[in-house]
Amino acid sequence: MNYxxxxxxxxxxxxxxxxxxxTKHLLSRFSKAxxxxxxxxxxxxxxxxxHFQTQKRSIKLILAVKRGHLIYQGSNxxxxxxxxxxxxxxxxxxxxxxxxxxxxQGMYPSANIVVFVNMEDYFSATNIAINQRTDPxxxxxxxxxxxxDLLALESIVPYCREWIEYSRKKNNLLIEIRTKSANYRSLxxxxxxxxxxxxxxxxxxxxxSRYEIxxxxxxxxxxxxxxxxxxxxxxxxxxxxxxxxxxxxxxYSQFVKETFEKxxxxxxxxxxxxxxxxxxxxxKRIKKQRADSDILYFPYETTGRVVSPSQKIKEEIxxxxxxxxxxxxxxxKIEVWV
Amino acid sequence: MFIIIGTIAKVIITALHEEARPLIEKxxxxxxxxxxxxxxxxxxxxxxxxxGVGKVKSAIATTYALANVKSPENTIAINxxxxxxxxxxxxxxELVFINKITDAATNRDxxxxxxxxxxxxxxxxxxxxxxxxxxxxxxxxxxxxMEASGFFTAxxxxxxxxxxxxxxxxxxxxxxxxxxxxxxREKIEACxxxxxxxxNSGSKSTSRTLPIAANDASILKQLCEVLNLTITxxxxxxxxxxxxxxxxxxNLDFLSPYFKQxxxxxxERSQLxxxxxxxxxx
Ligand code: SF4
Numbered sequence: 275m276n277y278x279x280x281x282x283x284x285x286x287x288x289x290x291x292x293x294x295x296x297t298k299h300l301l302s303r304f305s306k307a308x309x310x311x312x313x314x315x316x317x318x319x320x321x322x323x324x325h326f327q328t329q330k331r332s333i334k335l336i337l338a339v340k341r342g343h344l345i346y347q348g349s350n351x352x353x354x355x356x357x358x359x360x361x362x363x364x365x366x367x368x369x370x371x372x373x374x375x376x377x378x379q380g381m382y383p384s385a386n387i388v389v390f391v392n393m394e395d396y397f398s399a400t401n402i403a404i405n406q407r408t409d410p411x412x413x414x415x416x417x418x419x420x421x422x423d424l425l426a427l428e429s430i431v432p433y434c435r436e437w438i439e440y441s442r443k444k445n446n447l448l449i450e451i452r453t454k455s456a457n458y459r460s461l462x463x464x465x466x467x468x469x470x471x472x473x474x475x476x477x478x479x480x481x482x483s484r485y486e487i488x489x490x491x492x493x494x495x496x497x498x499x500x501x502x503x504x505x506x507x508x509x510x511x512x513x514x515x516x517x518x519x520x521x522x523x524x525x526y527s528q529f530v531k532e533t534f535e536k537x538x539x540x541x542x543x544x545x546x547x548x549x550x551x552x553x554x555x556x557x558k559r560i561k562k563q564r565a566d567s568d569i570l571y572f573p574y575e576t577t578g579r580v581v582s583p584s585q586k587i588k589e590e591i592x593x594x595x596x597x598x599x600x601x602x603x604x605x606x607k608i609e610v611w612v
Numbered sequence: 613m614f615i616i617i618g619t620i621a622k623v624i625i626t627a628l629h630e631e632a633r634p635l636i637e638k639x640x641x642x643x644x645x646x647x648x649x650x651x652x653x654x655x656x657x658x659x660x661x662x663x664g665v666g667k668v669k670s671a672i673a674t675t676y677a678l679a680n681v682k683s684p685e686n687t688i689a690i691n692x693x694x695x696x697x698x699x700x701x702x703x704x705x706e707l708v709f710i711n712k713i714t715d716a717a718t719n720r721d722x723x724x725x726x727x728x729x730x731x732x733x734x735x736x737x738x739x740x741x742x743x744x745x746x747x748x749x750x751x752x753x754x755x756x757x758m759e760a761s762g763f764f765t766a767x768x769x770x771x772x773x774x775x776x777x778x779x780x781x782x783x784x785x786x787x788x789x790x791x792x793x794x795x796x797r798e799k800i801e802a803c804x805x806x807x808x809x810x811x812n813s814g815s816k817s818t819s820r821t822l823p824i825a826a827n828d829a830s831i832l833k834q835l836c837e838v839l840n841l842t843i844t845x846x847x848x849x850x851x852x853x854x855x856x857x858x859x860x861x862x863n864l865d866f867l868s869p870y871f872k873q874x875x876x877x878x879x880e881r882s883q884l885x886x887x888x889x890x891x892x893x894x
Contacts, residue, residue, distance in 0.1 A: 277728060277729055277813050277816050277817030278727050278728065278729055278817065279726065279727060279728070279729045283726070284711070284726050286723075308711065308726070308734050310711055310712050310723070310736065311736075312712075312721070312723075313721070317721055317723070318723050321722075321723055321773075322768075322773075323768050323772065323773035324725075324773060325772060325773070325774065325820055328725075328727060328772075328774050328820060329725075329727065331727055332726075332727045332729075334726070561851070561854075563820075565824055565854045565857075565858070566821075566858065567858065568855050568858040568859050571851050571852075571854045571855030571858065572855060573848075573851065573852065573855075573893060
């Protein structure tokens, strides 16, 4: 029995956020939700003593105005696909899903979702970043679904749509929308353009059902990706993180096979693969709160501030998975996180 | 007839005896005989402390009640009492769940978790150091009281945030009324069943599981002592052990024989650590 409120039963609203269109939209979308007015989102989001997994039982929305930095240079734990001007932003903090291996559990003090409502400021910051990009020969590469799953929230907060329309008018901008959702339908009335990459993170059925809590099934994700391809979008597949589960070879080779039974390999833009990796401080914080997922307690190695399987294991996994993939797709289209 | 369910410790803090009395009678609480400085009543897993008026007294009483609880994860604390209400449309006697507490003196806001599903109306509340009467214009929250901020800061020091609740009963609309004990009793009695339903849901929904069960933690502790492990090795052992328990859905009892093993020197200790780590990585 669930003794928790449903998700989004409460909205915390920064007073400064009240006047924004997105706030008004969300207030009417959740007209029955209790409203709690706050001065600064951090008063709720960063208050001491919160328990991430407990809050996942009933996620609240926090509506806020983002001040300060609105766009960041790419982190070392993310793939840049060879794009020299790799940036990301955080329109939304946190995610409706609850993957065991998600670093957000260690990065944020709260599982509640913060929606920054001042979109125009994000667009202005992006305009500046485009103009000031270090490599003028390459576009600004902007990952907009970075510390969240933006498409999973699209039916509530239609930000993907806004970014897609914004980027349509921009030269020198390439945006990546990474997702585990099966929510492509909420975009399917937009006409595709090549400044957007829709990237689906995929995992074998057994891995997804055990470690990617609340996410859509592999089948539904593949259907979504396949429709996007049919409609003419540029689609990336991300097999990341590949987890070292028992029988991983059989499981992942079967998974690759299943994927390309549903997805025409020749129409894929590229594929990224990578093993589990996480900032060591985040993992430490997560382990203080939970001891229910073996994936968090694997004997990883720490290099610098990053934990991951040993180099030997990583190489073995990456080379085997690449091998499986190469029977479907050109090696040049496979980006391996090492 | 509603009854309070067991296993989870419930700690209730009220400011006044008038607020406490109907609860003491309903739950059959008995005054703790040897405690004179604090009005503590208890029975089984319910205890109640009458703090006196004001946030400092409330914080002291809460600290007294919670500082030594055996299992903080399995304890809920409730500040129950009367409050004034700014909005005259809200009925007297209504029991409300407080979702935001402001301390008027420091202007700090506190946000109780609102994870537990309940059917009570919700409201914000400001804790003042003095009685608030006509100065409505200075009040930005729905309710006013004199204890909640003290209770909240103290209780969240000792037990998980989501186990701390503040339930207030509207006693007046900020009029200068003298407290009528009969009226108080009547109003509290009228909301007791709702109060009990709330406590029962709170008791069922306590959330945090300890990362590691007490018995397994004690096995690991003894092993660390026998093996004289460094802090880093202790963390490694703990990680291996938790990974093992999750994978095999079992406990660590099989490690008990290793305590009895005699280890003479460093070489034997590292040998034993290797064997144990190997077993745990299976
Ligand atoms: S989908 Fe991504 S952001 Fe969301 S919980 Fe999973 S790993 Fe985290």
